[in-house]
Amino acid sequence: MSDMIETGQGYDSRKEVEPGADTVTFWLDAIALSEKEENDWRREARNVISVYRGEKAQDSSYNNDLDFNILHANVETILPAIYNSPPSPDIRRRFGDKDATARVISQLLERCLSFYQDAYDYDSMMNGVLFDGAVAGRGIARVRYVPTMQDGEPVDGDDPSMGGYERETVESESVACEYVNWQRFRVGKADTWEEMPWIAFEHFLSKDELKKITTPDVIKDMSFDYSVKGNKDDAQETPDIYRRARVWEIWDKESRKVFFISAGHGEKPLAVQDDPLGLEAFFPVPRPVMPVYTPGRLTPVCPYSIYRKLAEELNAISRRIKQIVQQIRVKGAYAIGQSDLSRLADADDGELIGVEGLEMLIEGGIEKGIAWWPIEPAVKALQQLYQQREQLKQTIYEVTGISDIVRGQSAASETATAQQIKTQWGSLRIQKLQNDVQRFARDLYRIKAEIISNHFSIDTMMEVTGIKLLRQQEKQMIQMQMQQQQPPPPQPGQPPQQPPQQPQLPPEIAKAMKEPSVEEVEQVIRSDMLRAYRVDVESDSTIRSDMTRQQKAMQEFLQGTSQYLAAAGPVVQSGMMPPGPLIEVYAAFARMFKLGKQADDALDQLSETAKENPPPPKPDPEAEKAKAQMAMEKEKAQASQQLEQAKLQMQQQGEQAKLQMEQQKMAMDAEATQAKGQQDAMLAREKMYADIELQREKMAFEQEMAREKLAGEMEIKRIIAQEQAMLASEAAEHKAEIAEKDAETRRKSKSKADA
Numbered sequence: 001m002s003d004m005i006e007t008g009q010g011y012d013s014r015k016e017v018e019p020g021a022d023t024v025t026f027w028l029d030a031i032a033l034s035e036k037e038e039n040d041w042r043r044e045a046r047n048v049i050s051v052y053r054g055e056k057a058q059d060s061s062y063n064n065d066l067d068f069n070i071l072h073a074n075v076e077t078i079l080p081a082i083y084n085s086p087p088s089p090d091i092r093r094r095f096g097d098k099d100a101t102a103r104v105i106s107q108l109l110e111r112c113l114s115f116y117q118d119a120y121d122y123d124s125m126m127n128g129v130l131f132d133g134a135v136a137g138r139g140i141a142r143v144r145y146v147p148t149m150q151d152g153e154p155v156d157g158d159d160p161s162m163g164g165y166e167r168e169t170v171e172s173e174s175v176a177c178e179y180v181n182w183q184r185f186r187v188g189k190a191d192t193w194e195e196m197p198w199i200a201f202e203h204f205l206s207k208d209e210l211k212k213i214t215t216p217d218v219i220k221d222m223s224f225d226y227s228v229k230g231n232k233d234d235a236q237e238t239p240d241i242y243r244r245a246r247v248w249e250i251w252d253k254e255s256r257k258v259f260f261i262s263a264g265h266g267e268k269p270l271a272v273q274d275d276p277l278g279l280e281a282f283f284p285v286p287r288p289v290m291p292v293y294t295p296g297r298l299t300p301v302c303p304y305s306i307y308r309k310l311a312e313e314l315n316a317i318s319r320r321i322k323q324i325v326q327q328i329r330v331k332g333a334y335a336i337g338q339s340d341l342s343r344l345a346d347a348d349d350g351e352l353i354g355v356e357g358l359e360m361l362i363e364g365g366i367e368k369g370i371a372w373w374p375i376e377p378a379v380k381a382l383q384q385l386y387q388q389r390e391q392l393k394q395t396i397y398e399v400t401g402i403s404d405i406v407r408g409q410s411a412a413s414e415t416a417t418a419q420q421i422k423t424q425w426g427s428l429r430i431q432k433l434q435n436d437v438q439r440f441a442r443d444l445y446r447i448k449a450e451i452i453s454n455h456f457s458i459d460t461m462m463e464v465t466g467i468k469l470l471r472q473q474e475k476q477m478i479q480m481q482m483q484q485q486q487p488p489p490p491q492p493g494q495p496p497q498q499p500p501q502q503p504q505l506p507p508e509i510a511k512a513m514k515e516p517s518v519e520e521v522e523q524v525i526r527s528d529m530l531r532a533y534r535v536d537v538e539s540d541s542t543i544r545s546d547m548t549r550q551q552k553a554m555q556e557f558l559q560g561t562s563q564y565l566a567a568a569g570p571v572v573q574s575g576m577m578p579p580g581p582l583i584e585v586y587a588a589f590a591r592m593f594k595l596g597k598q599a600d601d602a603l604d605q606l607s608e609t610a611k612e613n614p615p616p617p618k619p620d621p622e623a624e625k626a627k628a629q630m631a632m633e634k635e636k637a638q639a640s641q642q643l644e645q646a647k648l649q650m651q652q653q654g655e656q657a658k659l660q661m662e663q664q665k666m667a668m669d670a671e672a673t674q675a676k677g678q679q680d681a682m683l684a685r686e687k688m689y690a691d692i693e694l695q696r697e698k699m700a701f702e703q704e705m706a707r708e709k710l711a712g713e714m715e716i717k718r719i720i721a722q723e724q725a726m727l728a729s730e731a732a733e734h735k736a737e738i739a740e741k742d743a744e745t746r747r748k749s750k751s752k753a754d755a
Contacts, residue, residue: 023269024261027250031200034186041300045136045182048304052135067318070311070393071304074400075134082434083130086122087441087539089113091449094536101516104467105525109449109537111465112456116448120176128179129289130437137300139289139440140180142201143447145277145455148172173460175448180285182300184230186248191296193287198252204230204244213247213260214270223264253282278454279447280528286443291433307399314392321385324378332372401430442539449537453525458518468508472517478509560589 035042043059050057052071091110093102125141133139150171184202203209204226210219224243226232247270250259260270277284292301304311344353397403452461462469470478482505505513525531568582587603 023259024263024266027200027248027259027261028263030188030198031186031248031250034188034200037189038186038299041137041302042183044302044305045300048302049135051304066315067322068315068389070314070396071135074396074402075131077402078134078400078430078433079127079130081430082437083126086117086126087438087445089117089445089449090538092536092538101520101524104469104516104521105531107467108461108465108521108525109452111467112452112461113445113448115464116175119174122177125177125179126441129440132182133289133291134303136182137290137292137302138182138185140182140185140285141177141440141444142180142285143444143451144176144178144284145451146174146176147455170457173456175451175456177444177448187298190298193298196283196298197254198250199283199285200251201249202230203247203249204228205247206244210245210247210270218265218270221265222262225264251283256282277451279450281447284447286440286447289436289440291436303400307396310392310396310399314389314396317385317389317392321382321389324382324385328375328378328382330372330375332370401433438539442537445539446537450528453528453531458522458525468512469515469518469521470509470512472519475513475517478505478513557590561586564589 047057047059047062048071051062051066051069052075054066054069054072089110091106091113093099093106129139129141131139148171150169180201186200186202188197188199190196205213207219207224210222222245224240224245226244226246227238228242228244230244230246245262245264247260247262250261252259256275258273258276260272262270275282288300290298290300291303292306294301347353394403458469461467564586568586571577572579572582583606587606590603
């Protein structure tokens with residue numbers, strides 16, 4: 001089998017290979033041949049990555065200290081220039097026709113792609129792919145369809161051990177892009193990617209991971225002789241739990257089958273799957289990103305190899321600059337007798353040093369007492385080396401295209417015209433790689449959209465996107481319910497009724513009734529041919545455009561729009577030209593500015609409105625005159641009829657006024673009688689209230705008089721009692737004075753008698 005591949009007999013002999021040991025041998029030999037053809041490139045790519053990382057390379061010619069890592073600087077400059085923001089899916093009707101089914105499919109696919117792109121780290125995947133392309137020379141990513149399966153109910157009873165399960169059902173679905181390391185990817189021999197016969201992915205799987213592919217009996221006989229990182233030499237010192245088996249996942253386009261094979265199990269493939277994704281191009285990967293591409297040859301080329309000699313020369317110059325800089329030192333010699341000069345050289349700022357024979361040094365000059373080591377030759381050599389290094393850098397920039405990015409940079413002092421020229425020039429050479437990155441992102445979207453269309457259920461799409469569609473049977477049931485809710489037609493002899501109002505549906509149901517049914521959408525979305533005819537899958541730019549350029553383009557668009565409308569408006573109003581062609585011309589003019597999907601849809605809607613509502617034809621003068629005469633006669637008849645109606649209406653209004661006057665008189669009499677009765681009753685109530693109030697005041701006055709009389713009597717009694725008490729007190733005091741006088745008289749009489 002190896003001899004057949006080496007001699008290049010082609011891959012037609014695979015039709016004769018049975019899925020057994022011959023199949024494993026065939027594919028292992030095919031992979032070995034692919035590795036042989038790309039061996040030089042893979043070895044160089046590993047060395048280039050070591051240079052980028054500043055590590056020791058396997059090739060001795062790369063083993064040098066990097067004094068100037070131009071590769072790292074170039075890669076870090078190019079990558080942001082070709083990708084710096086995630087793209088967005090842009091799916092629309094291919095021909096812009098008024099196709100409701102294609103419009104719904106576009107919305108379903110675009111929202112699904114946007115949702116699932118946010119579900120994983122898209123930026124990390126793209127950065128890995130573009131890094132491999134810029135450094136190794138080939139960047140790959142694959143698209144995976146990931147369904148989550150759910151077991152069905154047991155067939156025999158509730159115990160699963162007594163019987164098998166029903167067929168598994170899909171619980172949830174997702175689609176994602178996955179970065180593929182360039183070292184884990186192999187391809188067949190072909191001149192173009194469209195002719196590629198097969199691709200292969202290298203995996204290092206554990207026993208648990210192999211259980212998803214093959215049976216436990218096969219796993220038991222396999223050899224696990226690789227480490228987790230895919231190194232066979234380190235596997236001997238690796239614990240068994242960390243050992244892996246090397247498995248190849250081969251996608252064969254001719255048989256549209258996927259083979260899982262391993263050299264550790266050569267009896268037969270581990271598994272064989274029949275076209276698992278059903279893609280039109282079969283492969284789950286788009287054409288890789290290859291910055292250096294030669295038509296007719298798919299073997300990658302490391303971009304660094306294009307300017308490697310220049311980079312090594314630049315590194316050698318940088319090393320020489322480093323060595324010369326280390327040699328340049330300010331040093332000199334002085335006479336041994338002048339030892340004070342050494343102390344003077346080591347003095348600090350502001351320090352004064354005593355020097356013997358200072359007068360002689362001053363007369364002859366201190367510079368004549370020191371002999372300096374010459375550094376002028378080294379300085380001149382440095383100037384030449386720096387100049388040569390800059391020239392080498394510019395040469396490398398010219399080779400890599402970075403010079404265009406550098407030219408695109410502008411200074412604030414430059415004129416607007418100079419800045420515009422630099423902006424346009426700075427994107428010329430790098431634009432090729434930018435377009436390839438955009439193509440790669442678009443191809444990923446197309447593969448994902450094809451997987452969603454082929455495998456996702458309509459229910460999953462509606463749940464993810466929020467778009468509600470009805471099945472044909474549901475639409476029929478709703479229509480029947482609406483017909484049943486309408487009132488029956490009037491019977492003969494009955495007066496005509498008001499036209500029945502249509503039953504009102506909820507807004508969501510009414511909107512879904514106008515959309516195509518699930519069956520109509522599914523018929524188109526499941527058919528690769530119909531979907532390709534009616535839907536176009538694209539992606540917007542992955543490069544942020546210059547804001548100044550966008551604003552200027554928008555300003556020019558608005559100015560052109562105002563000028564066009566100012567010129568076209570009078571033409572339409574005068575009837576010289578219908579608005580339809582003028583709108584088509586304006587739409588063609590507006591599309592030149594790439595305003596975006598929303599603006600394009602609005603222009604399409606404007607064109608459709610103009611087509612559906614054409615302007616009325618220009619009127620005929622004779623017809624207009626006859627129409628005016630008929631209108632005058634009609635107005636005259638209407639005026640006469642209106643006069644008769646007004647006369648009749650005035651009579652009716654007079655009778656109604658007389659009747660209203662009589663009714664008003666009767667109402668006034670009734671109101672007068674009612675008012676008189678109410679007045680008499682009110683007077684009686686007021687008289688009764690007055691009598692009651694008078695009686696209450698009389699009783700209150702009598703009570704007040706009785707209280708005042710009682711208070712007066714009590715006051716008189718109090719005064720009399722007070723006067724009596726005073727009289728009694730005065731009588732007692734008088735009596736006491738009389739007794740005291742009598743006693744004094746007796747004392748005097750006794751004194752005289754004693755004398």
